[in-house]
Amino acid sequence: MQRLQALVAQLRDPEHGCPWDRAQTPASLAPYALEEACEVADAIAAGDRAGLREELGDLLLQVLLQAQLAQEQGDFDLDAVMDGLADKLVRRHPHVFETPGATPPAGQWDAIKAAEQAAAGTLRSSALDGVPNGLPALVRAARIQRRAAKVGFDWRELAPVLAQVRAELDELEQAISGADPAAISDELGDVLFSVANLSRHVQTDPEQALRAATHKFERRFRQVEALSPAPLSALDEAELEHLWQQAKQLLRSQGDC
Known part of the structure; x- marks a missing residue:
């Protein structure tokens, strides 16, 4: 982690750093964090373990960059991020760290979060508060x-x-x-x-269900393209439907559900 911190700081160096990295702001980097998180999900869905290792690294880079920018502004640093996370994990899992093996009571997580918000003066006024607008x-x-x-x-x-x-x-x-x-x-x-x-x-999960349906359509469409004797734009609706049914049957015979 120390090596990564040093590399990111070097990328942000005002004189000898990378022009692209030096130009970034928290707002300009935000879309990349979302993109990298989606690529992590893609690697998991594909069962690509090597790809997952790489994508987790790319996602971690976004955390390091945001922490570096915050440090440069005098707000907080990576140590503060990690310490805050460690404290939160311990605080929200008393059934693990205080009384190991205990069964957590119903609603414990929400009760602890509410207590944290009350202590910080950020108690939510609505049950819907805190759901990020940037989510898909x-x-x-x-x-x-x-x-x-x-x-x-x-x-x-x-x-x-x-x-x-x-x-x-x-x-x-x-x-x-x-x-x-x-x-x-x-x-x-x-x-x-x-x-x-x-x-x-x-x-x-609607996201996973839609993702699977999209992949299924993609596989079948590619098979339609492979089976078609002519460009798809030259075929009428009945011919396209016939190819679609052929593609479905062929993929099913190959074990594609």
Whole structure:
């Protein structure tokens, strides 16, 4: 860690550092942190252990750069970041560090967080406070819904959740009939939000489910391209559907579910 800190400081050196690294600010680096986190998730999903090691390093670099910039501004340094994290881990896991082997009582994590916020004078006024705006939209929708459900704002059964999805689809269809772009966008958002809520009720991560569906489509589409005797743009709808079904059958015969 000391070697990495020294390298990052050298990259930021005003005279002999890297021009790109010297030009960065916390705001300009923020998108890279999100991108690197997504690449970590991709490596995990692909089962790429070597890739995961590399991507974790790239993500760590973003932490080091942000800490270096904060140190240069006199705000805090990497030691403060690590000390704060270590203290938080100990504080939030008394069942591990104070009474090893104990079963944590229900709600312990949330109670400890609330006590921390009260002590810091940052007690949240809403159950939804603290969900980052920068999260991918689908992830944030699921997080918001979980927060609301924690305080009892939720359906107790699956049937009304499914009914809500159908109702939102009906409203989207009406908006499409009215040819109002703003209404279509609004209703489509409601459909996506209700589907994210459905995923929570059936205990499925919507981000992972959509990621898997996209990969499945990608594999099948590439197979369609390989099977097609002509450019896809030259084929009619019936020919494209026939190729799609061929691709699905071929991939299934190869063990692709």
